[in-house]
Amino acid sequence: MATRQNSTNGKPKSPRIQVVLPESICEELTILAKNESRTVSNMAKVLIQEGIKKYFEKEAKSFISENNSNTDKFRDELEKQSVRRLKRAPQRIQYYKKSD
Numbered sequence: 001m002a003t004r005q006n007s008t009n010g011k012p013k014s015p016r017i018q019v020v021l022p023e024s025i026c027e028e029l030t031i032l033a034k035n036e037s038r039t040v041s042n043m044a045k046v047l048i049q050e051g052i053k054k055y056f057e058k059e060a061k062s063f064i065s066e067n068n069s070n071t072d073k074f075r076d077e078l079e080k081q082s083v084r085r086l087k088r089a090p091q092r093i094q095y096y097k098k099s100d
Contacts, residue, residue: 019044 005013033043
C-alpha cells in the first residue's frame with residue numbers, strides 16, 4: 001500500500017511507492033528519462049500513467065465488444081422465435097380510478 005507523508009507545512013504529500021526493478025529496466029528507464037529531460041522518478045510516473053490508461057482503454061473495448069456479442073445473441077434468439085398472429089386488433093388498455 002502506498003504511504004502518505006506530511007510536508008513541513010502540514011499538507012499531505014503525494015502517496016509514495018517503492019518498486020524493485022531489474023538492472024536492465026532501470027538502465028532503460030534512466031536513458032528514457034535523459035532523452036526527455038526528466039528525472040527517473042518522473043519518467044517512471046509518466047510510463048505508469050500511460051500504461052494504466054492503455055489498460056483501461058483495452059478493458060473498455062473488451063467490455064463494449066462483450067455487450068455487443070450479448071446483444072447479438074439476444075437478437076438471434078428473438079429472430080429464432082416463430083411469428084404469432086394476433087386474433088384481433090389490439091385494444092387500448094383503460095385504467096379506472098378507484099372510487100372511495
